[in-house]
Amino acid sequence: MNVKAVPVSSIDFSKYGTYYHMKENTSNVWHSQGEGWEDSRTNKPLINTPGTLGFTLGSPAPCMVSTMERHLHTQEALFCLSEPIVVALAISSDNEQPHASDIEAVLIQPGEVIVLNEGVWHDACHGINKSSHYYWMATESDEPTEWVGISGGPIALAY
Known part of the structure; x- marks a missing residue:
């Protein structure tokens, strides 16, 4: 299945969290x-709990995505460093695993921030045609992050 990223500003992001x-x-x-x-600053705390800041190097898109993660204990904020990033998102009805037919992908530009609600499936962010760094903020947990296979996947992620 092919999933093409759209600008995050072009969708109603409220089903996933806050833009x-x-x-x-x-x-x-x-x-x-x-x-x-x-x-510029947000007019409320970025996430609803004290959070830690993470810094990740994501692989280049286009790419194949076969697994996704979710966090049941925290919101997660994602923001790029200096170059656009792409992330795949899903809210699955049974919530046991993401379903390929539920996946959307968004393109996040510098200056844009998304905050994912608890339980939203997502993959790691990807750079455009090259690996790219991005920041994330979430509450730490003793529970290990579980990456789950996409039902009906993998998906081909493009921008």
């Missing part, structure tokens, strides 16, 4: 500026 566009005036981002600087 922030840090470069635009939106209802969930505050802006300020002064001589020689401009600043």
Whole structure:
């Protein structure tokens, strides 16, 4: 199955969590500026618990995705460092494993942040045609992260 990423701003992201566009005036981002600087910040904490910051190197897209993970104990924020990233997402009805037919993929540009609700299936983020670093924020847990095979998968992820 082929899944093509679309700009995250082009979908109703609320089924997965919260979308922030840090470069635009939106209802969930505050802006300020002064001589020689401009600043933006979320108008509430990024995730709903104290979180740790992670830094990951994702493989290049296009690629095949055969497994996904979810977190039942935390939201997870994903944001790129300086180059766009792509991530596959799914909310499956039985929630035991992601289903290929439920997967959507989004393209996240620098200045955009997504916060995934607890239980949303996702893969690691991928760079465009090359490996790319990205940040994530989530609450640490003693439970190991479990990567689960995609029912009806793998999927071919493109942008």
